[in-house]
Amino acid sequence: MSIKASREAVACALLSCGYRINRAWKFCARDERTPSATIFNDGMIHDFGDGFHGDLADFLEQFKNMQKGEALKEARRLLGLPITMNFSDYEKPIEKKSGFISEEFITAFEVERKGNFNRYLELLDQAMPALTRPQQKIIAQKYNIGYSKQADRLIMPIRDEEGRCVTLWKYNKYPKSYVDKDGKEVKPSKVTFTKGRERVPFNLVDLKKYRKDMNGWVFLCEGEKDTLNALGRGYRAVTLGGAGERIAEKDLHLFEGLKIVIVYDHDEAGHIGVNGYINTHGEYKTGVLDQLQKVVKEVKVWDWELLVLQEQLELYKGYDFTDWLCTKAIQGEYIQKENV
Numbered sequence: 001m002s003i004k005a006s007r008e009a010v011a012c013a014l015l016s017c018g019y020r021i022n023r024a025w026k027f028c029a030r031d032e033r034t035p036s037a038t039i040f041n042d043g044m045i046h047d048f049g050d051g052f053h054g055d056l057a058d059f060l061e062q063f064k065n066m067q068k069g070e071a072l073k074e075a076r077r078l079l080g081l082p083i084t085m086n087f088s089d090y091e092k093p094i095e096k097k098s099g100f101i102s103e104e105f106i107t108a109f110e111v112e113r114k115g116n117f118n119r120y121l122e123l124l125d126q127a128m129p130a131l132t133r134p135q136q137k138i139i140a141q142k143y144n145i146g147y148s149k150q151a152d153r154l155i156m157p158i159r160d161e162e163g164r165c166v167t168l169w170k171y172n173k174y175p176k177s178y179v180d181k182d183g184k185e186v187k188p189s190k191v192t193f194t195k196g197r198e199r200v201p202f203n204l205v206d207l208k209k210y211r212k213d214m215n216g217w218v219f220l221c222e223g224e225k226d227t228l229n230a231l232g233r234g235y236r237a238v239t240l241g242g243a244g245e246r247i248a249e250k251d252l253h254l255f256e257g258l259k260i261v262i263v264y265d266h267d268e269a270g271h272i273g274v275n276g277y278i279n280t281h282g283e284y285k286t287g288v289l290d291q292l293q294k295v296v297k298e299v300k301v302w303d304w305e306l307l308v309l310q311e312q313l314e315l316y317k318g319y320d321f322t323d324w325l326c327t328k329a330i331q332g333e334y335i336q337k338e339n340v
Contacts, residue, residue, distance in 0.1 A: 002055045005043040013078035044144040048244040051268030109146025109155040120147045126173035130325035131232040161204040167197040176246040179315040203238040243273030261304035266319040
């Protein structure tokens, strides 16, 4: 049975444990630059980084390596502390930058790619393991994927439906750790975005083109990596950018009347992203499936468990569409995309 507590009480408890909670109720549960954990209105904690979802006692058990009884006792103690939140003492939200990133700025990363081509190819292999080198080249050129030597990451513009660059996707599967000002070792996230800019779904320009054939299936992938691999293998694909993202009201019309296959990762975060969840007050929190059912012609959810039976897959936590595409490439098989 979950411990019921207010969002403020849970935030104060975590603050007393040394976590920094920002004004959006997000925090870093692990060593990471970008907060992946959030405190919901009902006091439950969800970490989109590894799929954790639970109350404060569950959190202490998993992230502080406490025994269940010890975690429960400590959670009750922490939640009994006075609520003295003063967000002015903590991280303030970044003011979102307006305007768009210039094409000249993007071109600079393409130039840097040419000067560091071997490293660039290594990172392409990390990002698009399901594709052959010629397929990688086509995708890299079409989506203007460059390279930053300073960040040691692939750099890809994320554009709005009019083709204007809103932010940059930055990818390195194995980023190097560094020591912060407090002497702690920090392992950066595989994926980062331009600081202080709004996020938009990836491949909105193509999504508009997909509407010319309303009978073809469009794959809604969990992230940009899966989308790039799907595109390279000939699928029509887009992504909202993560399991925790939802379709903005202003973008819903782009999905109207389409046939969508939702293919999220095989883990708790993917399940919640698709289906939503019911909080401790019995309230339903919308998943992307609910959003799409209201506007699309037809929607299906990729069934990992069925594929286990059909293809003898060996699933593990976090198994994703790219992993499946790699398996099919090894087997020399290609799914008939019209027969989803």
